[in-house]
Amino acid sequence: MHTKTHTLISPSLGTTRNILSFHYGPGGGEKIYIQSSLHADELPGMLVAWRLRRLLAEFEAAGKLRGEVVIVPVSNPIGLNQSMHGTLLGRFEMNSGHNFNRNFHDLAALIAPRIEGKLSGNIDENKLAVRREMRAALDEQTPHTELESQRLALQKLSYDADVVLDLHCDLDSALHLYTNPDVWNDVEPLARYLDSKASLLALNSVGNPFDEIHSFCWSDLRSKFGDRFPIPNGGISVTVELRSQHDVSYEFAESDAQGIVNYLMHRGVIDAPVPNMPALSYPATPLAGAEPIVAPVSGVLVFRTKVGAMVEAGEAIADVVDPLTDTVTTLNCTTSGVIYARHIARFTTAGMEVARVAGATAFRTGSLLSA
Template sequence: MIPSISSIDLFKLASGDVLSLQLYKFRGKQPGKKAYIQANLHGAEIVGNAVIQQLIEFLTTLDDSQLQGEIWLVPVCNPLGVNQRSHFFSTGRFNSYDGKNWNRIFWDYEKEAKDLTEFAQTQIDHDPKTIRSNYLAKIKQAWQEELDAINRPSSVPLSRQYRYQLQSLCLDANYVIDIHSSSNQGIDFTFCFKERIISAKYLLLEYGILMNEYDGDAFDEAFLKPWLALEKELASLGKEIKFDIESWTLELGTGMVMNPTSVARGFAGIKNYLAYKKILSIPEPIATTAITLVPRDKIKSYYAPTGGMIQSRLPLKTKVNVGTQIYQLLSFNKQGQIPEIINICAENNGIVFDISANQCVNQGEYVMDILDC
């Protein structure tokens, strides 16, 4: 199966150069559902590009009869962020022009759907497929207003122009997967909406962070939140529906690193998930992993009590108990005294979930996370 490949212009720079996306579309012999997968929304989080490359390589070995529907793949989805540098370090988590987090800028229709109750009341006698079609039409109509604003002489800021290009690719998708990694050093996990817990085990990841509350500005939230709101509204009217629409953020390992283990885990999990959703028909049996789902507020962050150098820090996935020494801080002074070693101990039970890339910290800077599980 050969994909259709197209380029989408994003930004024209003052120099006249144009930054663009490359989109790979795989379409099956029979129409069906749509999966949209992107990587590298944050500039330093590059591991997902290797996952997408492996997906492209794998899909080209299949016959089009083995794909029901379509799969859209966008690697390096933020070329401005991925090219951002400070000395040797790739940054790109925040837009250097306005300081905004690249993954907190997205359009959430639910926030402006003032007539959701009235709309839901008109849909009571319809089947889920018809309701989905009707609601998607409303979303697209509102989205057209975003394009109208872009095309006005006054236009809109860069973040709105950028989000328009990305979100336009997935408004009509059934499944969205946004591949990230830690900006520091982290384990592999997924963010999971409480309303979509059942599917999480098919991603083959050991841990999931359960999102009980969300503001809708992140890519996965902006896609799914309007549909969750409609489900809730219909349920209040006595019509229980769960649309076959899901979104996931996969966090695969460490920033600025193409970790082969994380790449392999991400590729295997996505392939398995697409088979579970009956988009792919492949010989491998569909697998599940016992996933530990932990509420987001159970992540305990540790910050440096004073400035210094981190040493003897526990590695990722180490199990700790209250009182366990998790790292030492070598603290210097300008007061004629010898350097001090400060032992830092855990306040909670759990596992070492994420650790800072830099072991030199000022007072109050991030050192590590422990997941209470």
């Protein structure tokens, strides 16, 4: 294992932050990139990354790694320093208001104008050509803020990875995944090994989140040039939502790290017997089919369903209780599916999204992610 230090732009006199990446394996095979806590207040992934580092060190010492595995346990040192009155505010940068998981460089837009003349009829050569142009395009970028330098550092670490896993969690949720429909066949084993309760597919959910900028580039290039040149799925990228913010435990970290290790065994990155693949808990569904459950009034929020539960269209999801008027407003879903996420708050304001149901039929357009 070797460690690399990536220094960010100093935002103020006397202040410097770094990102540390830990590199395991000899290289020469697939490259796997795993980062955690890009939203710095989402800590389950950080513990999983810690456990993965221990397991990978054992596999490396035994000579069982057949590729390079890069672990970035703390991918957002900026957000980790944003505490107010004892509360960690790790989703948005306080200086700009920007979501830490948005606005990464659109590699498709950067390289599409200059890649055509470098493509051929050989799919492997095309993968290398695209990655060379990705690197050149990223090298041309000049960050001007600490946040921009953090985004660029993470992209330079991961742009050439065969598999990218971005470990997050939700406010209150069952374990679920987000990925590109073009790579679902490659991601489904991961969903099985992690016992994902929902897998949400979107080609472009809008906003350039970290996982999408890896897989979307290849999909976009295929749509532009695929009728003339073979373009592979050169970046299999996944956002893994490791349940809820409060689900930080050794037991979960052990189980989730083992699920990822099983996936790496399945891909041949770890030379070990491939574990039997469990059943898929719930079929993959379009992110555009996820129904937001919105409270039309304010009051005390009382959920009537648990995360991970199957619900039928018309079923009651929650009540909003107004203790002043003695009014109880029941919130019903209109979609059948899995309730995969809920708000952690138990007081709602009018118009607040309080839960989501993964439905099989796409009906939403535009930006598909929350703020």
